[in-house]
Amino acid sequence: MKIVLSVFLLLCGIAQAVPFTDGDAKAGKKLFEHYKCNSCHIGKMGGDGSAIFTRANHKVTSPEKMIAQIKMCSGNVGANLSAQEEQNLAAYLNQKYYKFK
Numbered sequence: 001m002k003i004v005l006s007v008f009l010l011l012c013g014i015a016q017a018v019p020f021t022d023g024d025a026k027a028g029k030k031l032f033e034h035y036k037c038n039s040c041h042i043g044k045m046g047g048d049g050s051a052i053f054t055r056a057n058h059k060v061t062s063p064e065k066m067i068a069q070i071k072m073c074s075g076n077v078g079a080n081l082s083a084q085e086e087q088n089l090a091a092y093l094n095q096k097y098y099k100f101k
Contacts, residue, residue, distance in 0.1 A: 019063035019100050022084070023091025031089050035077045053097035063100050066090050 032038070041049030052058065060066045070089055074081045081089070094100050 019066075020087055020091040020094055023087035023089075023094075025088070025091040025095045027085075028088035028090065028092025029096075031079075031081070031085055032092060035074070035079045037073065037077065040073070040076065050097070053093065060098060063090070063094070066093065066098065066100075 038049035041052040045051040045055070053060075060069050067086055067090060070081070070086050070093075074086075074089075
């Protein structure tokens, strides 16, 4: 019994929560489109702007950094996003590009 409990506790410590579970990716996509987020990305990267998410040296390397980047970018476009909207946008970007687990 002690071995089973020890293995269970070990696995619980290894498991990480899926990021942005409170976010709604569909609502996040609408925000992304509403604020024309890609217009800035197109200006920086060309094409459809999506290379900003997939380039080798992208700034977002963790869920925490994604939220920080969303805060910075939303300020650039004059969006005053709520914490829930940030989660929604992060859920969309994570689903489409980042795939953090």
